[in-house]
Amino acid sequence: MTKLIVNEWFNQWIGLLKGCRKPKTITNYKNYYQYYISPVIGHMDICDVRPMHCSKVLQQMSENHMNSSVKQTKVAMRCLFQYAVENDIITKNPVGRTVIVPTEMLQNSESTERSLFISDSDLCKFFSQAKNSIYSLPLRLILETGLRASELIGLTWDEIDFDNRLINIRHTLQYESSGGWYFITPKSRQGSREIYMTGNCFKILQMLYSAKEHRPKPENPLFNNVIFLSKLGNPIRTSSYNIAIRKFCKDAGIAPFSLHSLRHTFASRCIMAGISPKVLQLIMGHSDISTTMNIYVHVSRESKLREMEKLTTFEASDDSSLFCEKD
Known part of the structure; x- marks a missing residue:
C-alpha cells in the first residue's frame, strides 16, 4: 500500500x-x-x-x-x-x-478564567490612563455591551438605532495578512443579534456620532461607515488594542488583561446583576448556552465576600467563644 x-x-x-x-x-x-x-x-x-x-x-x-x-x-x-x-x-x-x-x-x-474579571477599582485606574487616547471610548463600549473584538472593530453606523436604543449586530470585520480587511457574517445565527443600549452606551455612541465628521477620511471607502478608526483612517486591529491595553495597565500599576477580559467582565456583571443565563446567552451571542454557563460562572472576589457576609447572624466580642457550648 x-x-x-x-x-x-x-x-x-x-x-x-x-x-x-x-x-x-x-x-x-x-x-x-x-x-x-x-x-x-x-x-x-x-x-x-x-x-x-x-x-x-x-x-x-x-x-x-x-x-x-x-x-x-x-x-x-x-x-x-x-x-x-x-x-x-x-x-x-x-x-x-x-x-x-x-x-x-x-x-x-x-486561574486564567479568574483573572479575566476586572474589578471596579482596577477599571478606574485603567481608564484614568486611557482617557485621552483613541482607545478609551471603544474599550468602554465593550464594558457596556459585551461585544466581541471583531464585532467592535466592524461596528458601523448602519447597525446603530438611536431611536429604539439598539445595536444590531449583522457582521464582523476580519483582517488577513494575505487579503487585508473584509466583512463577514457572524459564525452562528445567534451571533446576529440586537443589544439594548445602556445609558452609558447611548452617551458614548452619541458623542462619537457628533464627532464623526471631524475625523480623518478613510482612504478605503469600505471603511466610510466604520465607527472606530485609527488616526490614519484604518480599522484598529485587535493586536493594537491589546498592546495599548498592556501599556495602560502598566502605567496604572495593575495586572495586565486583554480585550476579551472586558467582554468577560461585562458578562460577569450581568450575572451579578441577576440577569438569567438564557437572556445573557442572547446578549453575548453564544450559540450554546453551555458556553454561557461554563465560562461566566466566576464572580468578583468582592461579590463573594458580600455574599458570605450574609451568613453573619451574630456578633461576638471574644472569638474563642464562637464554637464553645454554653454550660
Whole structure:
C-alpha cells in the first residue's frame, strides 16, 4: 500500500475547505498545523499516527501556550483525521477521548478564567490612563455591551438605532495578512443579534456620532461607515488594542488583561446583576448556552465576600467563644 504522509494529506484537506469554511478559520488551521502539528507528526505515514503522537503535540504546546490555543489545535487535528476516516484512508480517528489537554493546562486555565474579571477599582485606574487616547471610548463600549473584538472593530453606523436604543449586530470585520480587511457574517445565527443600549452606551455612541465628521477620511471607502478608526483612517486591529491595553495597565500599576477580559467582565456583571443565563446567552451571542454557563460562572472576589457576609447572624466580642457550648 502506498504511504500517505500527514503533510500531504493536510495539503489535500485544507484545499478542499475553501468555500466550506470562513477564511479566518482556514488561516487558523494552517497556523496550528504549521507551527504545532507538522513538526511532530507531519513526516509520518497517516496510518501510523496514534493517540500518543497527538498527545505529544498538545504536551509540547502546553509548555508555552494558553489553554485556548491548545484546545483549538486539538480541534484542527481531529477535523484533519476525521476527514481521512470518512474517506476510508484510516479506520479510526487518533484524536479521540484519550487525547486530552495536559492536566497542568486545565489547572492554569482556571486561574486564567479568574483573572479575566476586572474589578471596579482596577477599571478606574485603567481608564484614568486611557482617557485621552483613541482607545478609551471603544474599550468602554465593550464594558457596556459585551461585544466581541471583531464585532467592535466592524461596528458601523448602519447597525446603530438611536431611536429604539439598539445595536444590531449583522457582521464582523476580519483582517488577513494575505487579503487585508473584509466583512463577514457572524459564525452562528445567534451571533446576529440586537443589544439594548445602556445609558452609558447611548452617551458614548452619541458623542462619537457628533464627532464623526471631524475625523480623518478613510482612504478605503469600505471603511466610510466604520465607527472606530485609527488616526490614519484604518480599522484598529485587535493586536493594537491589546498592546495599548498592556501599556495602560502598566502605567496604572495593575495586572495586565486583554480585550476579551472586558467582554468577560461585562458578562460577569450581568450575572451579578441577576440577569438569567438564557437572556445573557442572547446578549453575548453564544450559540450554546453551555458556553454561557461554563465560562461566566466566576464572580468578583468582592461579590463573594458580600455574599458570605450574609451568613453573619451574630456578633461576638471574644472569638474563642464562637464554637464553645454554653454550660
